Amino acid sequence: MTSRKQLDRIAQILEQQIAQNDDMRAALERSQKEVSLVQLRMLSFHQRRNLLPNDSAALQKTCMMLWGLSKTTPLDHKDLLNSGFRVFSQGDEDGIVLRIFQKIGMANKVVVEIGSNCDDSDLAIPENISSNLIVNHGWHGVVYELDSTECQRIRHFFAQNSVTKHFHSDSMSGGYISPLIENVEVTPENIDDLLRANLSVPEPDLMIIDIDGGDFAIMESMQAIKPRVLVVEFEKRFRELHSVVQRSRGDFGKYYPQSGAASLSAWNKLLSARGYVLCSIATTGFNAFFVRADIAAGALEPVSVRAAFDDHPVLSNANTLWVEPDETWSEF
Incomplete structure (x- = not known):
């Protein structure tokens, strides 16, 4: 029991x-x-x-071939806007960049990018404009980034990628490394020295700068190279109404989420004086595409700052986005 x-x-x-x-x-x-x-x-x-995977080189090159067949006359900013897509870029910049180079040609396949990270990737994949060109189109790149952790993540990605691993080493000792990932703060004082140390061409095909403040001063100071195409980040909330620059990096994003530290009008003034024309802005309204006037002639139609906003599918319909410059902004 x-x-x-x-x-x-x-x-x-x-x-x-x-x-x-x-x-x-x-x-x-x-x-x-x-x-x-x-x-x-x-x-x-x-x-x-977005729509294209990170190994979509064949599809992208097919797009470029079809673009070449579809329009033989100069492209305008609407053509570029309609060509945008994402692969590695934050918005649709990858497609716009490819459409530009399909039209003007690639001279040396060298890209310089100042400011890059993997913040928006769960797999530590770079979110920038240079990576698609490097991985899918055989470009050589130099990437400058202040954050050492981000540099390690970017190096690891290129050291593991099936295309770039043959030219890349995490040890950074000996041999040819492409792309170069430079862990350094880029300033107006050192920009030319850095470029001369890492570039063998004075006119790289493409340069991108996006460091959330300080971009404008660096471009004002830069003399060492003259890129064929420039991509810069601008503050869209001023439309074409104000030519202003935020000089202190500490003020960036202080009062509202900013898309840049210089208005598009200010960028247009600075770069037009250096021989560039505005060709388009991206769909997200963060980046603007400038091409050297001698290269754009006969291939790309310049667009005015006002028309870039008036013809934009989203920004042209925004009524409450716009702000007036506060005390952190100065006229340019």
């Missing part, structure tokens, strides 16, 4: 098993949630990269 003590022991064992099952069930539910989260992150990652 089973004693009371034995019954209590059996009940205790059953309770422990139930508790263990509950723990296992809870652990399983947690695991399922984690798997779902990873799947959602992967989905959002692909959404952020």
